[in-house]
Amino acid sequence: MLRIHMSGLDLSRVRMAARPDALWETVLSFHRLRDRRGAAVFGAWRTETRNRLDGDVRLLAALIPLRGYFPDFLTPSQGGGEPYGIDAGIEALRGTEPRRVDAELALLEAERREAGRTPDGSAEMLGRLGAALRGYHRAAIEPYWSHIRAGVEADRAIRGRALLDGGADQLLASLPPMIRWRPPVLEADYPVDRELHLDGRGLLLQPSYFCRVTPVVHRDPQLPPVLVYPVTRPRAPVFAEPGPWLGRLLGHTRSSVLRAIGNGCTTSELALRAGVSLASASQHAGVLREAGLIDTLRHGSSVLHTLTPLGGELLRGGAPLAAQ
Template sequence: MLRIHFTGLDLARVRIAARPDALWESVLSFHRLRDKQGASIFRQWRGETRTRLSGETRPLASLVPCRGYFPDFLTPPEGALGVEPAFEALRETPDHRLQRDMRLLGGERPRPGWMHGLAEGDKGALGRLIGILRSYHKAAIAPYWPHIRARIEGDRAARGRALLDGGADELLASLPRMVRWRPPVLEADYPVDRDLYLSGRGLLLQPSFFCRRTPVTYHDRDLTPVLVYPVEHTAESAPSAAPVRAYADDPCSLGKLVGHTRSAVLQTIGQGCTTSELARRVGVSAASASQHASVLREAGLVLTLRHGNAVLHTLTPLGAALLRGGAAAVPDLPGLPAGPVAQTAQTAQTAQTAQTATSGTGR
């Protein structure tokens, strides 16, 4: 069990990450690629990703084992800005951090020769690692980024709503069932017994698409505290490389969107709301509000997730782009292939001041 100890100052400094981290999701997805957890959700993603992967990504298995520790330096905070800024930060990792993290990794298992170069601060070895990570990200993450980001932003909306309704207490109590708020301690299912004292530093809550089973946090207690936890997955959560339906191929779907009421529904959902709130604000019945939200969800404009006893509707990146006047005005995210899917992604904003967590187990 992991026990995170809060003070009053820590409660005032709880934050919710605004977006997924490119390298964080890359590392956690590598776990999902090799295990069977959430098989129904990740089956298609695994098949498509394995088809695109080349053999050069195999060395990642030595650096990111299925279980246990993997290096903290793999997820610099610049990952919130996109994959290329993250790689630049990774390239500047201090030698002492490389040596410390690789020593911890090497203490658990044998490692291939090229990883010895990392432990010695060899920039050539670090460059090779960045090349491997770039290839993996291109195959496993970039095609699915709008879908991943939509799930993270939906979870953020739910947590933000809890914060507004009941403060930090309600926010911490709203986290997934493997995390339990027992003031002043946040307990979480964890593969090892561990205590983390925040000591006034606060806590960054980072929802993750590829995190499963238990939350994760840094091995190094001196790093800015972060708790990474799984987002809720439903039957609609399966990552798709083409999450936006082509309206040219389905004119009926586009036709469903036409009309004053549905436009009002979309604008209302832009603020995040439950079905009952949507009905009240738009002036329709609850059944009608639910039907409108369902059509918008099928069109790829709305994301729906459960929040307590209610359901919460939020916009997907495409829905937000539509309200802004069209997806074409939105720049591509670094590392994302150009095209309609990429154009729905917003440019990542300022990186979080805290680094994201790294290991899936045994931290």
């Protein structure tokens, strides 16, 4: 069990990450690559990624065990807690103080459950690690970045609604079922017992596409507090091909409905934005969902519609979101 102890000041400093963190997604996806669970969501991704890999991942395997602890320096935090893009993240990783690298590698060696030798903490090793992470990210993350980002943005829309409806208390209560808000403690299912005292630093909530089953926190309690948790109901990262539904999308009203969904809205808000009846908004949303252009998630007693990557690309004229 993980217990995060929060004061009133910490509660006022809870915040949501603005986008996916490239290094968290890279490291956690390496777990998913070797895990047979979740085939419905990750099965095709695993096959495509393995076929695309052309670099040596033995160094990654030595630092990222299938289960248990991996070094905190693999997922550095920026000042202010904003997520890193892959290039800036690797530069921050390579700039980790040698003493910290050595200490975390010693901890990995003491706790590892798999056979293998833990690498040394030299600058040369960090350089090779940066190259390995970049190559793996290019194969496993970049082709699916728009899907990863869309999943995170859909989750952020749900949390944002909860924050607007009931403040930080309702935001924390809205997190996935493996996380439970029991004021003043945020509890979560976790493989080991951990107590984390925020001491006025607040908490960054980082939704992650490749985080599964339990959330993740840094081992070192002195690092900026971040809770990485699974996005709500991730979609399989596949690219839809045009089909018979394309003709059904033609028309001013339905394209207006698609544009009206924007960063997320309920059916009632959609009807108001698009200037159509509630029944018509629901019908159009159903067709767009069938076409794979929107996703619909339950939010309390209502539903929340968000764009899928395909829907976003259609509105942008086919230009995908770039990985950051």
